[in-house]
Amino acid sequence: xxxxxxxxxxxxxxxxxxxxxxxxxxxxxxxxxxxxxxxxxxxxxxxxxxxxxxxxxxxxxxxxxxxxxxxxxxxxxxxxxxxxxxxxxxxxxxxxxxxxxxxxxxxxxxxxxxxxxxxxxxxxxxxxxxxxxxxxxxxxxxxxxxxxxxxxxxxxxxxxxxxxxxxxxxxxxxxxxxxxxxxxxxxxxxxxxxxxxxxxxxxxxxxxxxxxxxxxxxxxxxxxxxxxxxxxxxxxxxxxxxxxxxxxxxxxxxxxxxxxxxxxxxxxxxxxxxxxxxxxxxxxxxxxxxxxxxxxxxx
Amino acid sequence: xxxxxxxxxxxxxxxxxxxxxxxxxxxxxxxxxxxxxxxxxxxxxxxxxxxxxxxxxxxxxxxxxxxxxxxxxxxxxxxxxxxxxxxxxxxxxxxxxxxxxxxxxxxxxxxxxxxxxxxxxxxxxxxxxxxxxxxxxxxxxxxxxxxxxxxxxxxxxxxxxxxxxxxxxxxxxxxxxxxxxxxxxxxxxxxxxxxxxxxxxxxxxxxxxxxxxxxxxxxxxxxxxxxxxxxxxxxxxxxxxxxxxxxxxxxxxxxxxxxxxxxxxxxxxxxxxxxxxxxxxxxxxxxxxxxxxxxxxxxxxxxxxxxxxxxxxxxxxxxxxxx
Numbered sequence: 001x002x003x004x005x006x007x008x009x010x011x012x013x014x015x016x017x018x019x020x021x022x023x024x025x026x027x028x029x030x031x032x033x034x035x036x037x038x039x040x041x042x043x044x045x046x047x048x049x050x051x052x053x054x055x056x057x058x059x060x061x062x063x064x065x066x067x068x069x070x071x072x073x074x075x076x077x078x079x080x081x082x083x084x085x086x087x088x089x090x091x092x093x094x095x096x097x098x099x100x101x102x103x104x105x106x107x108x109x110x111x112x113x114x115x116x117x118x119x120x121x122x123x124x125x126x127x128x129x130x131x132x133x134x135x136x137x138x139x140x141x142x143x144x145x146x147x148x149x150x151x152x153x154x155x156x157x158x159x160x161x162x163x164x165x166x167x168x169x170x171x172x173x174x175x176x177x178x179x180x181x182x183x184x185x186x187x188x189x190x191x192x193x194x195x196x197x198x199x200x201x202x203x204x205x206x207x208x209x210x211x212x213x214x215x216x217x218x219x220x221x222x223x224x225x226x227x228x229x230x231x232x233x234x235x236x237x238x239x240x241x242x243x244x245x246x247x248x249x250x251x252x253x254x255x256x257x258x259x260x261x262x263x264x265x266x267x268x269x270x271x272x273x274x275x276x277x278x279x280x281x282x283x284x285x286x287x288x289x290x291x292x293x294x295x296x297x298x299x
Numbered sequence: 300x301x302x303x304x305x306x307x308x309x310x311x312x313x314x315x316x317x318x319x320x321x322x323x324x325x326x327x328x329x330x331x332x333x334x335x336x337x338x339x340x341x342x343x344x345x346x347x348x349x350x351x352x353x354x355x356x357x358x359x360x361x362x363x364x365x366x367x368x369x370x371x372x373x374x375x376x377x378x379x380x381x382x383x384x385x386x387x388x389x390x391x392x393x394x395x396x397x398x399x400x401x402x403x404x405x406x407x408x409x410x411x412x413x414x415x416x417x418x419x420x421x422x423x424x425x426x427x428x429x430x431x432x433x434x435x436x437x438x439x440x441x442x443x444x445x446x447x448x449x450x451x452x453x454x455x456x457x458x459x460x461x462x463x464x465x466x467x468x469x470x471x472x473x474x475x476x477x478x479x480x481x482x483x484x485x486x487x488x489x490x491x492x493x494x495x496x497x498x499x500x501x502x503x504x505x506x507x508x509x510x511x512x513x514x515x516x517x518x519x520x521x522x523x524x525x526x527x528x529x530x531x532x533x534x535x536x537x538x539x540x541x542x543x544x545x546x547x548x549x550x551x552x553x554x555x556x557x558x559x560x561x562x563x564x565x566x567x568x569x570x571x572x573x574x575x576x577x578x579x580x581x582x583x584x585x586x587x588x589x590x591x592x593x594x595x596x597x598x599x600x601x602x603x604x605x606x607x608x609x610x611x612x613x614x615x616x617x618x619x620x621x622x
Contacts, residue, residue, distance in 0.1 A: 137317030144560035271448030
């Protein structure tokens with residue numbers, strides 16, 4: 001008698017027993033108003049970034065020396081900076097930079113962390129021991145310090161900033177995922193999958209990874225916020241995204257303090273944008289954590 | 300406890316060694332010849348003989364393992380080399396700037412604890428009241444606000460207020476005077492940066508204090524204490540807070556990393572000549588010796604802080620040291 005056991009059946013995922021994605025999303029929206037506000041903020045940022053060319057009324061890089069440091073008006077909704085560039089247009093294009101850097105660093109960093117963390121828990125032994133020591137070493141570097149060290153090596157620019165923020169995120173995700181995966185490793189279906197002769201890669205990717213998705217998603221949402229903050233900090237320090245690319249941190253760099261009394265809008269709006277983006281992602285992340293892991297509620 | 304201390308100390312050694320190796324390798328990957336950059340700054344013509352002599356002095360022609368052992372030995376014997384940019388000993392460059400960063404870090408920690416623990420506790424005890432909501436909003440805003448923007452805004456505010464009040468904008472002083480020499484000048488310099496960095500620190504601590512208190516207040520022993528007829532004040536102070544503060548102690552160690560990150564940018568905002576600003580300058584000037592030493596200093600401080608926190612935690616909670 002030959003029996004074929006599908007991956008899905010082994011992982012216990014019978015399609016009809018689970019609520020559909022759309023229903024789960026609706027329940028989430030209804031039960032978590034703050035999370036919904038968070039999603040709304042993130043969506044607005046996303047749309048602003050994606051449709052920046054359509055939304056922005058001016059070219060974000062174009063200087064207009066006849067309109068320097070103009071206060072907010074109908075012509076320039078959020079005023080202009082010291083080079084006469086429209087702040088609203090720069091903010092909208094800055095959203096694109098923030099979303100690209102934030103989401104790519106968080107996705108790549110946590111995806112690598114996820115696979116390494118689960119593999120470490122699955123294989124155990126010397127691989128796990130070595131992985132843990134490497135994590136210890138990397139975690140000894142505060143995020144921004146490791147990012148600065150990476151920038152010191154590879155230089156500035158959008159791609160290098162993504163790389164600089166991705167590297168410190170890998171061990172942070174790896175550690176949390178490994179802890180969850182250790183518990184999953186003990187569940188009999190992993191042994192069953194091995195007994196059926198599935199390859200290591202298949203057991204790790206098909207059977208273990210989906211079962212540590214809850215902590216992974218929580219980490220991922222936190223990482224997007226951290227990555228946006230880190231990018232803004234690096235750009236503010238002059239070691240991140242470089243002019244003329246519009247980026248929120250960079251907008252605060254050009255002597256925002258200097259114009260404190262004459263043109264405070266130069267400093268106010270980019271900071272508000274960063275704050276709003278991180279706030280939106282934090283609210284969404286908190287709600288997601290409550291929904292996925294009731295034990296952690298109120299933390 | 301002794302065994303635990305030894306075990307933790309021994310774990311810190313490989314971490315530091317690994318960090319040293321990582322920093323060493325990272326900075327060897329920097330493209331371009333360090334000596335060419337050093338001798339050719341400003342676009343001057345570089346004499347190949349001078350480059351060869353420079354490489355000889357810095358030991359750059361040796362194989363990497365030899366260079367790494369040299370590097371380790373120099374650090375163990377507290378010889379951090381000379382800054383490639385200013386030519387001064389790295390130890391001197393750091394020593395001059397350490398007091399201001401250290402003072403801001405300590406002040407920020409004090410501010411964080413002073414605000415976070417009482418507010419977090421009250422928030423938990425008055426769960427779901429307007430007070431609780433207000434504290435939570437303050438906390439979540441603290442996490443979302445970039446510290447450098449908060450710094451810029453506080454500076455803008457000080458400048459505007461003093462300008463409106465006196466007709467002349469006042470800026471905090473930027474040259475460091477020790478606290479004992481001129482307390483007013485010293486505090487007017489470090490207070491704003493410390494508040495800026497401390498806000499985030501206290502926001503995170505506040506959230507954890509609140510959630511830990513909420514958890515502890517639902518424990519059976521609190522119900523027992525209540526049924527014994529103990530005063531609420533005694534229940535909170537003696538039974539609840541003591542237990543709730545355990546995770547908060549750990550958090551202070553973890554948050555130290557953010558404190559350093561906050562310092563790096565905040566010092567830039569306030570134009571303070573501290574360690575964080577020095578690191579940014581070192582990276583900008585491709586001063587590898589200085590970058591290497593500063594990153595190692597920060598990592599060592601971080602590892603040491605976590606060690607102290609772990610030991611403190613074990614001392615406070617016997618379950619840890621006997622596990």
